[in-house]
Each structure stands twice: as structure tokens, then as C-alpha cells.
Amino acid sequence: MEWKLALPEIALAISALIILVAGVIPKRDTSFGVTMASLGALLLAGGLTLAQGEGSAFGGQYVADSFSTFMKLLAIAGAALGLMLALDWNTKQGIARFEFPILVLLATIGMMVMISANDLMALYMGLELLSLPLYVLAAFHRDSGRATEAGLKYFILGSLASGLLLYGASLVYGFAGTTNFDRLADAFSAQQGISAGVVVGIVFIIAALCFKISAVPFHMWTPDVYEGAPTPVTAFFASAPKVAAVALLTRVLAGPFGDTVAQWQQVIVLVSLLSMVMGAFAALGQRNIKRLMAYSSIGHIGFTLMGLAVGGESGLRGVLVYMAIYLFMNLGTFAVLVAMRRDGRALEGIDDLAGLGRTDPGMALAMAIFMFSMAGVPPMAGFFGKLYVLLPAIEQGFWVLAVVGVLSSVVSAYYYLRVIKVMYFDAPVGAFDARPAAVSVVLAGTGLFTGFMFLFPAPILAAARSAVVAILGAG
Amino acid sequence: MNAAGFPLLSLLTFLPLAGALIIMLVRGEEETVASNARWTALWTSLIVFVLSLILWISFDKTTAAFQFEEKLDWLPDFGIGYHLGVDGISVLFVLLATALTPLCILASWESVTSRVREYMIAFLILETMMIGMFVSLDMIMFYIFFEGVLIPMFLIIGIWGGARRVYAAYKFFLYTFLGSVLMLLAIIALWYAAGTTDIPALMQFQVPVAWQPIIFFAFFASFAVKVPMWPVHTWLPDAHVEAPTAGSVILAGVLLKMGGYGFLRFSLPLLPQASADFAPFIFALSVIAVVYTSLVALAQQDMKKLIAYSSVAHMGIVTIGTFTFNQQGLEGALFQMLSHGVVSGALFLCVGVLYDREHTREIARYGGVAKILPAYAIVFMLFTMASVALPGTAGFPGEFLVIVGAWASSPWVALGASTGMVLGAAYMLYLYKRIAFGKITHEHLRGLKDLTAREVVIFAPLIVLTLWMGIYPSSFTSFFSASVAALLQQHEAALSVARLAGIN
Numbered sequence: 001m002e003w004k005l006a007l008p009e010i011a012l013a014i015s016a017l018i019i020l021v022a023g024v025i026p027k028r029d030t031s032f033g034v035t036m037a038s039l040g041a042l043l044l045a046g047g048l049t050l051a052q053g054e055g056s057a058f059g060g061q062y063v064a065d066s067f068s069t070f071m072k073l074l075a076i077a078g079a080a081l082g083l084m085l086a087l088d089w090n091t092k093q094g095i096a097r098f099e100f101p102i103l104v105l106l107a108t109i110g111m112m113v114m115i116s117a118n119d120l121m122a123l124y125m126g127l128e129l130l131s132l133p134l135y136v137l138a139a140f141h142r143d144s145g146r147a148t149e150a151g152l153k154y155f156i157l158g159s160l161a162s163g164l165l166l167y168g169a170s171l172v173y174g175f176a177g178t179t180n181f182d183r184l185a186d187a188f189s190a191q192q193g194i195s196a197g198v199v200v201g202i203v204f205i206i207a208a209l210c211f212k213i214s215a216v217p218f219h220m221w222t223p224d225v226y227e228g229a230p231t232p233v234t235a236f237f238a239s240a241p242k243v244a245a246v247a248l249l250t251r252v253l254a255g256p257f258g259d260t261v262a263q264w265q266q267v268i269v270l271v272s273l274l275s276m277v278m279g280a281f282a283a284l285g286q287r288n289i290k291r292l293m294a295y296s297s298i299g300h301i302g303f304t305l306m307g308l309a310v311g312g313e314s315g316l317r318g319v320l321v322y323m324a325i326y327l328f329m330n331l332g333t334f335a336v337l338v339a340m341r342r343d344g345r346a347l348e349g350i351d352d353l354a355g356l357g358r359t360d361p362g363m364a365l366a367m368a369i370f371m372f373s374m375a376g377v378p379p380m381a382g383f384f385g386k387l388y389v390l391l392p393a394i395e396q397g398f399w400v401l402a403v404v405g406v407l408s409s410v411v412s413a414y415y416y417l418r419v420i421k422v423m424y425f426d427a428p429v430g431a432f433d434a435r436p437a438a439v440s441v442v443l444a445g446t447g448l449f450t451g452f453m454f455l456f457p458a459p460i461l462a463a464a465r466s467a468v469v470a471i472l473g474a475g
Numbered sequence: 476m477n478a479a480g481f482p483l484l485s486l487l488t489f490l491p492l493a494g495a496l497i498i499m500l501v502r503g504e505e506e507t508v509a510s511n512a513r514w515t516a517l518w519t520s521l522i523v524f525v526l527s528l529i530l531w532i533s534f535d536k537t538t539a540a541f542q543f544e545e546k547l548d549w550l551p552d553f554g555i556g557y558h559l560g561v562d563g564i565s566v567l568f569v570l571l572a573t574a575l576t577p578l579c580i581l582a583s584w585e586s587v588t589s590r591v592r593e594y595m596i597a598f599l600i601l602e603t604m605m606i607g608m609f610v611s612l613d614m615i616m617f618y619i620f621f622e623g624v625l626i627p628m629f630l631i632i633g634i635w636g637g638a639r640r641v642y643a644a645y646k647f648f649l650y651t652f653l654g655s656v657l658m659l660l661a662i663i664a665l666w667y668a669a670g671t672t673d674i675p676a677l678m679q680f681q682v683p684v685a686w687q688p689i690i691f692f693a694f695f696a697s698f699a700v701k702v703p704m705w706p707v708h709t710w711l712p713d714a715h716v717e718a719p720t721a722g723s724v725i726l727a728g729v730l731l732k733m734g735g736y737g738f739l740r741f742s743l744p745l746l747p748q749a750s751a752d753f754a755p756f757i758f759a760l761s762v763i764a765v766v767y768t769s770l771v772a773l774a775q776q777d778m779k780k781l782i783a784y785s786s787v788a789h790m791g792i793v794t795i796g797t798f799t800f801n802q803q804g805l806e807g808a809l810f811q812m813l814s815h816g817v818v819s820g821a822l823f824l825c826v827g828v829l830y831d832r833e834h835t836r837e838i839a840r841y842g843g844v845a846k847i848l849p850a851y852a853i854v855f856m857l858f859t860m861a862s863v864a865l866p867g868t869a870g871f872p873g874e875f876l877v878i879v880g881a882w883a884s885s886p887w888v889a890l891g892a893s894t895g896m897v898l899g900a901a902y903m904l905y906l907y908k909r910i911a912f913g914k915i916t917h918e919h920l921r922g923l924k925d926l927t928a929r930e931v932v933i934f935a936p937l938i939v940l941t942l943w944m945g946i947y948p949s950s951f952t953s954f955f956s957a958s959v960a961a962l963l964q965q966h967e968a969a970l971s972v973a974r975l976a977g978i979n
Contacts, residue, residue: 357593357634372626377652378619387615387659391553394663402663406656413652417629417645425633425641454619457550465552 002057005064008048015041016105023098031096038101042080063118065470071247075111078240086232088436103133111244120169120179138229150228157221161211168204184256212245216274226294235334268309275302280408307389318389320464325385332446333370339435355428366447375413381453484559488607494519495599509591516595520577527573539961554671558612563958565609572605579721601627614662614672636717643717650710654700661693687749701734705764715783720827728820747969754798762891764791769898796877804880805959811873818861821937843915863900869944
């Protein structure tokens with residue numbers, strides 16, 4: 001039965017519904033139990049994803065291959081770690097509601113559908129299923145003005161992006177006569193010239209997806225939403241949905257539009273350049289660490305897109321490896337942000353980290369590892385992420401991208417170093433509240449991964465390689 | 476497996492890291508932790524030093540081949556491997572690093588009182604990075620260690636440094652990082668051209684002549700900052716002045732050598748044509764560095780800053796020697812690096828002795844020290860003399876060989892280099908005069924204590940080394956003669972191939 005291919009999504013959806021019902025019925029607060037059940041559901045979905053076969057289903061709308069497995073596992077891991085971070089935070093902020101984990105679960109289903117989409121319609125459905133819970137999550141702290149603003153801003157701009165995507169998809173459909181990725185690929189490879197309508201459609205689709213991954217020039221919402229949304233939600237925003245959207249962009253551009261590379265490559269090159277430069281320079285003046293991380297994520301997306309612009313097996317492998325590393329170091333960083341709480345009050349200033357090296361050496365060490373890693377200093381994982389993108393970039397002669405990339409990483413090193421400086425060189429301003437156990441677990445896991453990835457790079461590389469072969473083979 | 480029968484180089488590289496992990500696990504009272512951290516760090520670095528003596532004893536000086544090699548697959552998809560080995564060019568730098576680290580730990584015994592545990596961890600990690608860099612025979616590994624040095628050094632300057640430590644730490648990090656990322660691109664370009672990052676394999680590879688200039692400058696960006704060459708030397712005085720004593724010692728003693736080593740390991744053998752073409756450019760920068768920074772040193776009011784500028788001048792001699800492409804020049808450059816490592820390290824320790832007692836580095840705050848601290852004054856004088864290249868001390872053979880070598884390339888360059896010797900005598904003797912001689916103008920100096928037993932233990936090996944290197948330099952040059960000869964032969968061969976290709 002081909003529907004079995006979608007078993008992870010189906011299982012997750014059913015679990016979400018059951019958990020929803022189970023959460024509603026009791027009169028008392030069920031957020032802890034619901035979170036635990038949701039983590040269990042994610043674990044189940046992860047196991048099923050690993051176990052599922054390969055092939056396409058639902059009339060070619062859905063595809064399961066090693067690419068989707070790789071990306072889904074990343075998305076699920078991001079969602080699970082995000083949930084763990086939220087557990088304690090929500091209770092302390094007084095926003096512990098059982099809907100939170102369920103919204104995360106629904107968003108995760110959306111991501112998985114996106115990753116497995118093999119049709120523009122399935123793609124749109126997945127994207128919307130992801131986006132709607134995210135809008136709610138951004139405004140989850142509904143009594144906070146900033147959170148509400150963030151949610152509203154995200155909703156308006158997100159809807160605009162969805163509109164762009166639909167418009168682009170309809171243009172492509174109009175000119176190519178199909179929305180199925182495989183048939184689109186056939187159509188473009190057979191065609192001699194690419195009509196202008198298709199090009200416009202592709203550009204619209206790219207624009208919409210760039211909005212989702214907050215690449216320049218569609219990044220304007222990012223700092224505000226990141227700052228306004230509750231920190232664990234920001235952690236989630238910055239990790240899993242980005243992975244899913246990058247996966248989608250990769251699959252769309254390498255698969256159905258693989259033969260129109262001449263049309264979209266320059267767009268991606270430009271977006272990548274702008275994102276790297278913007279991410280580096282705009283973050284220099286930030287004092288709020290969540291805004292800082294917003295710009296930092298823009299810069300990282302720029303680096304990731306470099307791999308996409310270069311294309312080919314090694315370029316796309318760079319994208320995947322970069323995303324995997326980014327996911328973990330980013331979640332680790334946010335784990336520290338979640339633990340920034342003094343006398344019960346959550347803190348967001350970079351200066352609030354002052355003296356962390358003395359007051360909490362373990363957390364400061366982890367944060368230093370993440371910061372050096374994001375700056376791309378070896379032997380941290382972030383360096384290897386950059387290396388695997390730069391290798392193909394130079395091999396294919398994308399010198400401008402490579403040089404701008406490394407120079408922007410020098411500029412961004414300045415603000416990553418500032419965090420380390422504040423933690424280690426400045427006098428302590430007082431200890432943070434004891435960090436919750438879940439945060440410690442996330443910190444330890446991501447810290448070890450980021451610090452010691454260089455010892456065992458082979459499995460990730462091999463997985464990324466077979467994932468890339470899957471989409472290039474299909475395209 | 477290799478001459479030692481066990482993976483000696485891996486052990487040397489990662490043993491300090493193991494020591495750091497042990498220190499990390501120590502728990503308890505602050506005092507006990509500090510004392511445990513000190514002793515663990517000292518023992519670790521001493522064991523590493525003793526192990527490294529195996530290199531000294533069983534290194535085969537007759538061959539230019541890499542020895543003590545170890546090779547494992549690491550990222551086979553990319554042709555990147557875990558490959559360690561030493562040849563005549565790198566072996567003594569390993570010994571320099573292993574010898575200076577225990578001395579630095581001893582020198583910090585009492586002067587570092589806050590966060591001792593973190594300090595010792597940083598130093599041991601630094602030792603791993605330094606040794607790893609010199610023994611790496613894979614470019615990506617080399618880059619990882621080369622950059623990895625930045626992390627502990629940034630923290631050492633920033634946490635335990637002086638008043639402007641934050642500025643100095645940033646400047647140090649960002650300058651070096653900027654140069655290094657360009658080198659990374661060059662490394663990737665070489666990897667792409669040759670299909671491997673294995674250094675011995677790359678040495679057999681002819682880099683296309685058209686590519687050489689751009690790759691040369693990418694490497695140059697990194698090494699010139701590290702050496703440091705004029706005009707990108709400005710991070711060095713800041714870093715030196717603000718770093719704690721031991722940090723300055725390692726910075727001057729080992730980290731600056733990474734740039735010179737890089738030129739010898741990469742630029743010369745891999746890019747022979749570009750190295751030959753740009754030698755005049757390097758000469759020009761180096762001569763400017765020698766003359767200009769010597770003059771700047773004359774005007775300094777701060778002891779550490781003066782020695783920092785003298786380092787830039789001495790390293791200018793090194794770069795001149797490196798690009799003379801003859802036996803004397805190259806051997807001189809290598810010898811100068813080693814002697815500068817010992818002598819400038821020792822000079823920074825001398826400054827540290829005064830600073831620990833008076834907590835100022837301002838020259839004007841001292842005077843007549845020779846009457847109060849006679850033993851110290853003798854030690855300080857020996858290293859001052861070594862710094863001005865008095866025959867019989869470590870400074871002389873290196874500078875002499877470089878000048879001889881430079882004469883063969885261009886008498887003008889030799890003239891520039893020898894100006895450095897004259898000016899060097901001027902600023903060093905002037906420094907020594909102001910500190911050690913004259914009337915005791917500051918009465919409170921009378922209470923100062925002469926060298927303690929710990930300080931004697933620190934200085935004794937350095938004194939022995941300085942005299943040994945000066946009196947019998949062959950026991951050091953014999954290590955690298957064969958490698959330098961092979962390097963030059965290969966360089967000549969590559970150039971003549973290119974010349975033939977140009978004619979046809």
C-alpha cells in the first residue's frame with residue numbers, strides 16, 4: 001500500500017489529535033503531560049521516518065526518499081529540542097498551556113509534508129500547515145504587546161509570501177501545464193527555450209520561500225518576530241522551519257527546475273551575497289541577543305544558499321551538512337537564551353550575560369563553543385559547515401561568493417566574540433536562576449555535537465551524500 | 476609505524492588536551508583546585524617535553540624526508556586525511572613549543588591568581604594547537620590547528636590581560652582571522668587543483684603558474700599577519716603589552732613562528748614561481764619593518780612594547796632570509812626563528828620579573844636595578860646581548876647567516892638587514908641602561924627581592940640554550956640542513972621547468 005509511505009505524518013497527525021483530546025478533558029493544567037506525550041509522538045514519528053521505505057504516493061504528490069528522511073529527522077529533532085526548551089519557560093512565564101506542544105506537532109507535520117512534497121499543491125499545503133501554527137505560536141504570550149505584535153507582523157507578511165507562492169505556482173502551472181515536480185522536470189528538459197512566464201513564476205516561488213527562510217531582501221520581519229516571540233518559540237522558528245524551508249527550496253530548484261538553472265542561479269547568488277553581508281553588518285549594533293541571533297541566522301542562511309547556488313552533488317551536500325550543523329548549534333545557543341533568567345525575570349540583553357564564565361562555567365563554555373562555531377573557527381562544527389560549502393564554491397569557480405562569504409564571517413566574528421567577551425572578560429552582575437534540567441540536557445547534547453563533530457564527520461557526510469543523490473537522481 | 480615505534484606525534488599533540496580534561500574534572504575548594512591545576516598542568520607539560528626529547532634523539536638528520544609519520548583516513552571523500560610527521564624544518568619548532576610551555580606554566584605560578592584552573596586549561600589547549608600545527612601534514616588539519624590557536628590565546632589575553640585587554644584581544648583575533656580565512660580559500664583552491672590536501676603529495680604537484688600569484692597572496696595575507704610583517708604588525712604591540720607574561724612568551728616564542736613556518740612549508744615549495752617573483756616585494760616590506768620598527772622601538776616608554784617592536788624587526792630578518800632562496804639565508808631564517816623564540820621569550824620573562832614586583836612596565840619607573848637585583852641584572856644582560864646578536868649568543872648565527880644569504884641576493888637588502896643589527900644594539904642597550912644602570916631614583920625599589928628559586932629554575936634552561944645556540948650552533952643547524960637543501964633543490968628544479976616552458 002503506497003499510503004504507508006506517509007506513515008510518519010499520519011501517525012503524527014493522529015497522535016496530535018489524540019493528545020489534543022486528552023489535553024482538553026481534564027480540568028487541571030495538563031501542559032507537562034501533553035509535552036511529554038508530544039515528545040513521545042515526535043520520537044515515534046522519527047522512528048517511523050527511519051523505517052519507512054522509498055517511493056512516491058498519492059498520485060505522485062508525495063515522495064519519500066533518503067533526502068526526505070534526512071531533512072525530516074532534522075526537523076523532528078528541532079521540534080523536539082524546541083519543546084524541551086519551552087517546557088520550563090512557559091511555566092515560569094505563566095503561559096503553560098497544553099495547546100503549545102500540539103501546535104508544534106501540527107507545524108512539524110506541515111514541515112514533513114513540505115519536505116516530502118512532490119507537487120506544487122502539496123508544497124503549498126505543507127507550507128500553510130506549517131505557517132498557521134507558527135503565527136499562533138509567535139503570539140502565544142497573548143498578554144504581551146511585543147508577542148502579539150510579532151504574531152501579527154508574521155501573519156501579515158507570511159500571508160503575503162503565501163500569496164506570492166500561489167501566484168508563482170499558478171504561473172508555472174499556466175505555462176507548463178502541470179504542478180507535479182517530475183512532469184515539470186520533464187517539461188523543462190524537453191523544452192528548447194524557457195518562456196518568460198515560467199521565469200516569473202519561478203522568481204515568485206523563490207521569493208516566497210526566501211521569505212520563509214528569512215533571506216535578504218525578504219528578511220525584514222525576522223528581527224522583530226524573533227525579538228517579540230517567546231524565546232523557546234524563537235528557538236523553534238530559527239531551527240526546524242528553516243531546515244524544512246531550505247529543504248523545500250533545494251528540492252524545488254534542484255528537481256523540477258533543475259533544467260532552468262540558468263534562470264534562477266543568479267537570483268540565488270544575489271540573495272546569498274546580500275544575506276551574508278546583511279547578516280554580518282546589521283548585527284554589529286544589536287544589544288538584544290535575540291535580535292542578534294536573528295541577524296546571525298540571516299547570515300547563516302546566506303552561507304547555506306551559497307551551496308544551493310553552486311549546485312551539483314557537492315554543493316547540495318554542503319547545504320544539507322550546513323543545515324544539520326546550524327540546527328544544533330542554533331538550538332544550543334537558544335538553550336542558553338532560555339536559561340537567561342534572574343529572579344524569575346527573563347533577560348534578553350547581551351550585557352546580561354556578563355560574567356557568566358564565573359557564575360556558570362559550564363553554560364559559558366557551551367555558549368563559547370556555539371559562538372566560536374558560528375564564527376566558523378575550527379575545530380568547532382560550524383567551521384566544517386562552512387568548509388563543505390566553500391569547497392564546491394571554489395571548485396565551481398564562484399570566487400565572489402566564497403570571498404564575500406569568508407569576509408562576512410570575519411565581520412560576524414566580531415559580534416560573536418562580543419558575546420564571549422561579555423561572558424568571560426566582564427565582571428559578573430549576578431548569577432542566573434538555576435537552569436532547568438531540560439535546558440541542561442539540550443545544552444550538553446548540542447554542545448558535545450558542536451564541539452566534537454570533527455571526530456566523527458563521516459556519518460553525517462554519508463547521509464547527506466545519499467540524500468543529495470536521491471533528489472538529483474529524481475531530477 | 477615510525478621510528479619511535481608508537482604514535483609519538485599524536486601523543487605529543489593530544490596529551491596536553493588530556494591534561495586539560497583532567498583539570499576540568501577537578502572539583503573542590505578554590506585553593507585546592509588552583510594548586511591541583513598548576514601541578515597537573517606542569518606535570519603534563521613536562522611529560523610532553525620529555526616525550527618530545529625522543530624527537531631530538533632519534534630524529535634522522537641525514538634525510539629531508541618526513542619522519543615519525545602517522546596516517547589515517549579522516550574525510551576520504553574529500554581526500555583529506557589525518558597525517559602527521561616532522562621534517563628538519565618543523566622538528567625544532569615542536570621542541571620549542573614543548574620546552575616553552577612548562578616554563579610559561581612555571582612563570583604563571585604566582586602571578587596568575589584568579590581563575591587558575593581556566594588559565595591552565597587554556598595553556599594546555601594552546602600547547603595542543605601549537606604542536607598540532609607544526610606536525611600536521613595535511614593542509615586542512617594545519618588550518619584547523621592554525622586557527623584553533625586563536626581561541627585559547629584570545630581568552631588568555633582577554634581574561635588575564637592588562638587594562639586594554641579587550642581591545643588587544645579583539646585586534647589579535649580579528650587581524651589573524653581575516654588573514655586566515657583568505658588562506659582557507661587558497662587551501663581549497665589548491666585542494667581543487669591537486670585533488671588532495673596532503674602536504675607531501677602537494678609538494679610533488681606543480682601549481683599552474685597563472686594561479687600562483689593569487690594563491691601566494693592569499694597565503695601571504697595569513698602569514699604576514701602572523702609573522703607579523705610591516706604594515707600589518709600593529710596588533711602585535713597591543714597584544715604583547717596587554718597579554719600576561721606567559722602569554723607574551725608563547726606569543727613571541729611560538730605563535731609568531733607560525734607565520735615564518737608557513738612561508739617555508741607552503742609558499743616556497745608549493746608556489747616557487749610566485750615566491751621568486753615576489754621576493755623583492757617581501758624584501759622591501761621586511762627592510763622597512765627592520766628599520767622602521769627599530770626606530771619605533773627606540774622611542775618606547777613601555778618595556779613590553781619595546782620588546783614587541785624588536786620582535787617585529789627580528790622577524791623582518793626572518794622573512795628576508797626565507798626569500799633569499801639560498802642555503803645560508805634559509806638556515807639563517809630558521810635559526811633566527813628558534814633563537815628569537817628563546818631570547819624574546821626570555822626577555823618577556825625578564826620584564827615579567829620586574830612587573831611581578833612593581834606592577835608597572837614603564838621604563839622610567841626603574842633605574843639602578845643592577846645594584847638591587849644583581850643576579851637578575853646579569854640574566855637580563857645576557858638576553859639583551861643575545862637580542863642584539865652578540866657573537867657567542869643565540870642571536871648571532873641567525874642574523875649573520877641571513878645577512879650572508881641576503882648579500883648573495885642583493886647587497887642592498889643585506890645592508891638593510893644589518894641596519895637592523897645596529898639599531899637593535901641601540902634600543903636594547905638604551906633599554907638596559909635605563910633599567911639596570913644609573914642612580915636609584917626610586918627609593919622604594921630598594922626593597923625588591925632578587926630572583927627566587929622558581930625564577931632561577933625558569934631562567935636556567937633558557938640561559939643554557941642561549942649560550943649553546945650561540946657557541947655551538949651546528950647542533951641545531953644540523954637538524955635542518957638536509958631539509959633546507961632539498962627544499963632549495965626542488966625550488967630550483969621547479970623554476971627551471973617553468974623557465975623551459977616559458978622559452979618553448
